[in-house]
Amino acid sequence: MKKLINEPLHFVDETIEGILCAYGDRVRTLEENNRVLLSNAPVPEGKVGIVTGGGSGHLPVFLGYVGQGMLDGCAIGNVFASPSSETMLDMIRACDRGRGVLCLYGNYGGDNMNFDMACELAEFEDIATQTVRVSDDVASAPADKKDKRRGVAGMVYAFKVAGAAAEQGMDLDGVAAVAAEALDNISSMGVALSPCIVPEAGKPTFSISDDEIEIGMGIHGEPGIEVAKMMTADEVADAVMARLLEDLPLEEGDEVSVMVNGLGATPLEEQLIVYRRVHAILADRGVAVYMPHIGEFATSMEMAGLSVTLFKLNAKLKTLLRQPASTPFYTNANK
C-alpha cells in the first residue's frame, strides 16, 4: 500500500487536524466531538441550518463544503463508514438557530439509519428537522426505483442551492423543498478505471483488468452497469450521456450546469477532454451550459475515473446556484 499516511487508524483524525491547521479561521470542530465540523462564517440571524455527513475518503465531499453559503456542519465518519447518530445529533444541536435544520446527505443504509435516529432524538430536544436524501446516481437503480439510488457528486449542487436558499432567509420547509426540487433535476453517472485503497484494509476495493473500464461504478467501488473493454474519452462521454439524457430528458432551449468530477487520479486534462464531448452533445441538442464545474468535487481517494452530473436549471435554481459561496474547497466569487 503506497499512501502518504501515518497509522491507518489515525487517517481520519489526522485529515481533520490538517483541515483545522489550514482553515482554522473558517471552520472548527466541536470541543466535545472532533467528528463534528462547523462553519465559522457569520450568518443571517435565524438562518435554517444545513448539515450533512457521511464516510471519509471523498474529499472535498463532505466536509470541504462547510462554510459561507453552503453547509453549517458536517458529521465525519471513518473511511466509507457512516458517522454515529450521536455525532449527528451533536451537529444538529450545534447548527440549530431556532428555525430548524435540514439534513441533506447521500442515500446510503448506514447514513439513513443514523440520521433518522439523530432526527428523532433532536425532536425530543424540540429541534425541528427535515431530511432530503441525495440519490442522483442513475446507474445504481432504475428510474422507477429512484429512492434506491445512491448519492454521488450531484450532492454538491444540492448543498450549493440549499445553502443559498437558507442564506436568503427561507424557512425549513422552503429550504427542504428547494433541495428536493434541485435533486429532481440532477442526474449523475460515473466510470472507474482503477480502484482505491481503504487505509485500514490496505488493499484495493475491487479489481479491474488493465484493458477494462467499469461503467456506472459507485464511489465506494459498488458494481456498475457493466465492465467494458477500455474506451476512448468520446465513447465514455457518449455512453454516460446517453444514460443521463434518458433519465433527465433535455430539450432545445434548456439550460444545465454540468459537473465533470474527477474521482481522484484522473488528470484535469482528461476531464477537460471528456467535458469537451459532453458540451458538444448538449450543443447539438440546443442545450446551453451554465457554470460548468470541472475538477475534483467528490472523490474516492486515488480511484481513477470520473463522473458526469447534469443539473437542469430554471430561473430560481440558476439564481441560487450563482450566489456567492466560500468554503475551503469551493469558492463562487460571482458578483
Place this chain on the structure above:
Amino acid sequence: MKKLINEPLHFVDETIEGILCAYGDRVRTLEENNRVLLSNAPVPEGKVGIVTGGGSGHLPVFLGYVGQGMLDGCAIGNVFASPSSETMLDMIRACDRGRGVLCLYGNYGGDNMNFDMACELAEFEDIATQTVRVSDDVASAPADKKDKRRGVAGMVYAFKVAGAAAEQGMDLDGVAAVAAEALDNISSMGVALSPCIVPEAGKPTFSISDDEIEIGMGIHGEPGIEVAKMMTADEVADAVMARLLEDLPLEEGDEVSVMVNGLGATPLEEQLIVYRRVHAILADRGVAVYMPHIGEFATSMEMAGLSVTLFKLNAKLKTLLRQPASTPFYTNANK
C-alpha cells in the same frame, strides 16, 4: 495505457478545446494560433503583460492561471515539450499594451532557448520584454547553482504576485523585480510514488518499486536526490522540510505561505495529513502560515506524490499575494 483520451496526438488540442468550451467567456485562443491562450479579463490601461509557457500535462500549470490578476497569456507546448518561439512571439505581441511584457516561466532548456529567441524577435518589433525564470526546486541543484534549478509549483506564487503588481500599474522593470524578489523567497521540493504516462509514448516515464518513494523527483520524472524505502507521511514531511529550511532559513516571527501540491493521483486527505506536519514544524519554530494553498496546482498528469513550497513573505509580498485574482483554476476572493 488506461487514460480517458482519444487519439494521443490530439491530447493537447482537445484539452484546449475543453478549456474553451468550459471557460470561453474568460479566455480565448489567438485566431491564427490555438496554442496561444489569452485572458478576456478587463485590465487597467497600459498594464504590463505577464506571460508564461511550457509543456502540457501539468494542469492547472500553465494555462490554468490565465485570467484576472495573474497571467495575460500562455504559450502551450505538447506534453512535456516547449512551445515554439513563434508561438511565444505571437503571444508576446498579443499581450503587449505598449508597456512591455514579462516572460515568467520555468527554467528548462527548451523553454529558455525559445523564450530567448522570441524576446529577441519581439525587440525587432519594438516590444520591450523582461525575463524571470522560475528555479524553485531545491532538489535539482545545490544552492550555489541556483540558476541550474528547475521550476516547479513555486511558479504559481510568482504568477500571483507579479500579476497583482502589474494590475497595480507597476512598470515592466518593477514587475520583473517583484517576481524576482518573490522567487528569492520561494523554495520547493517534491516526492513521487508512481510515474505518469505521456499519451504519445504510452508507457510510464520511469519505474519505481511498490515499496519505494523517490525524494526530490522533478515533475517530468527527472531523478531526485534518492530513492528511499516507503516512508510515513510525517517522515516525508520531515525530510522535505529539512531540505527546504536549509535552503530558505526561517526565524521566529517569520511568516510564510505554504503550498502542498498534489502531483495528480494523491488524495486531498493525504495532502492534508502532510500539511498538518509541515504546519507543526513551522509552528515549532515560531513561524506563522498565511494563506496556505493545498490541492493540485502543478501536476504531472496521474503521477502520485506531492511537493511542498515555502514562500517567505514580507509586507509587500503579502499584500500582493492576497489581492483578488480570478482564473478558471485559481480564485482568490479576498476582499
